[in-house]
Amino acid sequence: MISTARTPAVPSAAPASDRTGRPADRSRWYERELGWPTTGSDPVELRTGVAFDVLALPAVAGFAMLRRVPDTGPVAIEGPWMRLLVAAGSADELPGLLDWLEWGGVPLDLTALGAGGRITAPCPTSSWPPPAAPGEWRPQEAAVWLRPPEPGGEVEPTLPRTGFGGDGGAPDLVRLVGAAATECHRARLLRARPLPRQRRAGEG
Secondary structure, three states: OOOOOOOOOOOOOOOHHHOOOOHHHHHHHHHHHOOOOEOOOOOOEEEOOOOOEEEEEEHHHHHHHHHHOOOOOOEEEEOOEEEEEEOOOHHHHHHHHHHHOOOOOOOOOOEEEOOOOEEEOOOOOOOOOOOOOOOOOOOOOOEEEEEOOOOOOOOHHHOOOOOOOOOOOOOOHHHHHHHHHHHHHHHHHHHHOOOOOOOOOOOO
C-alpha cells in the first residue's frame, strides 16, 4: 500500500439525521458543510465548474505525482482514477498549460472537468456512516477521499490555481500540471514496455 507524507484531516462527524444514508442527506451534507452544489441523484454527484474543477489521471500516475508534490488540495480516488480538486476555471487552462510546458500533442491520460461536469461524491469520511445493518443502505464505495476537504473551512482559497498557490499552501497549478503530465507519460511508457522474454526450457 502506498502512503503519502501528508495525513488527511478527518472531517467532523455527520449529524445523526444524515446517517440514514439517503441520497438527499448526502447532498445536504456537502451543500451545508462545504457549500458545494450536488445533483441530488443516486449516487450523489458533485457539480464541477462552480466551487472547483477537477484534474483526472490514472491512480498509479497520481500516487507517483503525490510523492513529488506532497501538498495539494482535496484528492479523491474512484476506481482506477485519481481526481485532484483545483480552482474553478482551471479546466479551461489545461490545454494552454500543457502546450506551454511542451506537452502539447503528447498522448496523456490527463483530463480536466470544468463547467457542466460532475464526479461521484465520495463518502464524507472513511467511517461515516457507521456499518450498515442487514438491509440498510451502504455508502458509495466506488469513490473515496484520499485527502478529504475540511467542513466549516474555506476550501476554495486552498485549491491549486495559476499563480503561487492558495492560502493553504497548495502548489501552483503549473507545477501540479507539470508533475501530473510527467507521471502520466511515465506510466504510459511503462505500460507500453514489452515484458522480458521468458527463457525456454534448456536455454542457458
